[in-house]
Amino acid sequence: MDKGMDPAGENRIVVGGALIHQGRVLAARRSTPAEVAGRWEFPGGKAEPGETETEALERELMEELGVRARALTRLPGAWLVRPGLELRLWAAELLSGDPLPLQEHDELRWLGAAELAEVDWLDHDREVLPEVARLLTAP
Structure with a gap:
């Protein structure tokens, strides 16, 4: 079985x-793996x-960044990162840290809406930038 697949044969999220x-x-600029480092x-x-997407995001942001955050809404789209692994992007708010x-x-x-194009985004993250810009400029 592919390591990315869950036991039911579905994509891991x-x-x-x-x-x-x-x-x-x-x-956040990747330092590993080598093929995406610097992006x-x-x-x-x-x-x-057994973890929901929101629970996973909040846990991962604590582990990777040391902050408490709350997942808000899922952004449009889903991307196959590699076979068996599907990326879903969420808007989240910083609570503390x-x-x-x-x-x-x-x-x-930290980037404002007008600065989003200043960094070299991974392709799937780049696809949601219009939605992120809309969130940043919403009243």
């Missing part, structure tokens, strides 16, 4: 969070068995 605070979103993403990770690149990242940047 990876959640990414567009973490929003004070009108800006957090971008930017919305941080997150794999959901554990100052994000630090604790795992898998070497730099973090």
